[in-house]
Amino acid sequence: MESLGHFGVDLSLERMQVLLQRLGQPQAGIPVIHVAGTNGKGSVCAWVSHVLWAAGYRVGRYTSPHLVHWRERIWLRGEYISTEDWSQSLAQVRDTLQSYPPDEPSPTQFEVVTAAAWLYFRQQAVEVVVLEVGLGGRLDATNAGIDPIVTAITSIGWDHWQRLGNSLPQIASEKAGILKPGIPLVCAPQTPEVMAVIQAKAEALGIPVQVVQPLEWVGPQTVRWQGLSLCLPLTGDVQLINGAVALGIVERLRQQGWSIPDAAVKKGFDLTRWPGRLQRVQIGSQVLLMDGAHNLPAAQALRRYLDETQPGPLTWYIGILSTKDVSGILSTLLRPGDRLFTLPIAGHSGMDPEQLAQLARERQPYLTHVQALPDLSAFLTQLSCPEASTAPPPVLCGSLYLLGQVMQECLRWDLAR
Structure with missing residues (x-):
């Protein structure tokens, strides 16, 4: 990893676009659920990926950062990428980088790992990928060349202002950069100034926006949604919002014809674990x-x-x-x-x-x-x-x-x- 790309954040789509092109556009045509926001992105991705897995789909998930090992970032149907597949995907990126002209800008580590994830997902013939934004949205490596079917924005707050802008509206504008024409957006409740930025962007792109209402506890670690009793094993009231965003994504997928029965929603929520959060x-x-x-x-x-x-x-x-x-x-x-x-x-x-x-x-x-x-x-x-x-x-x-x-x-x- 230390030899592949430089560490740090350098927001730009150009390097990632070049790298994906030289790798044969492994991400092209794979349906994506793209999730941005300040906090809660990982929890939402965990819930949605487990629900789709429970529904029988060959679903991949890409998140960051990892806790113990880089392989945690790449998940497929209940398991992290194997050591062998991880090494092979990285080696393919490495071989491509070795063919770069000397004056070609090298990608960052995050861009290298993102490209390796796409190679793995393509090789594994995934049916859908749940994709967490690394930083911001508009210029994040995950926003290069993808085909989203639903986008989502979790709660937006004050973080990474050094790179995203020194006001909440500026930060919101960068995160709303994942929105694509006609692709529905599921959004957590936001402050009025943040919501105004998101709504303006959505209207300009002809995007339907669903602003979710937080779930409510009906018992210990239990909520109700559309008549279902769901276990919310992730602790804290903030997960009432994140859970609502995840369910909003499920609802949008159902409207698009994805087969996600109630039993899969219930099982997916039961299975979800997301270490390091309360x-x-x-x-x-x-x-x-x-x-x-x-x-x-x-x-x-x-x-x-x-x-x-x-x-x-x-x-x-x-x-x-x-x-x-x-x-x-x-x-x-x-x-x-x-x-x-x-x-x-x-x-x-x-x-x-x-x-x-x-x-x-x-x-x-x-x-x-x-x-x-x-x-x-x-x-x-x-x-x-x-x-x-x-x-x-x-x-x-x-x-x-x-x-x-x-x-x-x-x-x-x-x-x-």
């Missing part, structure tokens, strides 16, 4: 709540969930990328009486734990304890020390990359087995 794991004697909460809207959703389920002081283990709204995330999450331990994010532009701890001391003087931890070994030691057994409940958050590292190193969790 997930509780056992480490030693401690039960740790893990959640990505990698931007301000996600932090707000996590805080609402905790206010409802675990009021009172908490012990936080937090690592945050330096490109995020660090101050906003900390002020949203932390409360008087809380304890905070800051963590590094290996291999990524994480904020230095000492700097993060110092920022918290300055902005949140009401914390009872603040300490920077140098690595995950120190995290494990702290989590299992005698003092921790009587401390407030522990929560790990701030980055999906951090969660993946904890899963791999501390839980020996092989998600890509």
Whole structure:
């Protein structure tokens, strides 16, 4: 992976279009359900792909980022891409890149992986692909040369402003760049300024827009939709919106003639798991709540969930990328009486734990304890020390990359087995 393409974000469709052309346009003609938004994209993709799988379709799914292994990004009918198929797809991209002229711009890692996914899906003769936007939408690699049959936009909030624009309408405009003429859009409820941008784009393209209403709980982890009782195993009220978007996509597919019986919807929702989102794991004697909460809207959703389920002081283990709204995330999450331990994010532009701890001391003087931890070994030691057994409940958050590292190193969790 390190030798194929350069790491980082460089929003443009040109490199991806050239790469797909040289690979023989593997994505051409494959029906796509394209999902953009700030938060909830992965959950929506997980639900829709499981419902289509339960309905008997040969469905592929492409999401990002991964938690433990790159192969998690590419999924087909209940299984991640095998090591052999992953290697073969990457090798085919590599061979194509080796034929590039010296002055040809090289693709990014994300573009390479996206191209490898399309090669795999073509080789596996998928009937439909559920495709998550990587960043933004208009210039994202997933938006190159595809044939969507439904598009969807989950909740839009303040994130990646450095690349998408320094206002919510600008960010919304970039995400609405996935809309295609005449292709229906399923949309989560948005703020008026965001909705105005999406509606204007949709009207210009002649697109029918379905703005979903959040589902409602009718029992523990249970909602009702069109007379069906559905299990919502993904925790938190924010999933009432994400679940509604997923079901809105199902409804649109049914209108287009896709055979998705009620039993498949029910089974698909029952089967869906999406690690790293309000997930509780056992480490030693401690039960740790893990959640990505990698931007301000996600932090707000996590805080609402905790206010409802675990009021009172908490012990936080937090690592945050330096490109995020660090101050906003900390002020949203932390409360008087809380304890905070800051963590590094290996291999990524994480904020230095000492700097993060110092920022918290300055902005949140009401914390009872603040300490920077140098690595995950120190995290494990702290989590299992005698003092921790009587401390407030522990929560790990701030980055999906951090969660993946904890899963791999501390839980020996092989998600890509």
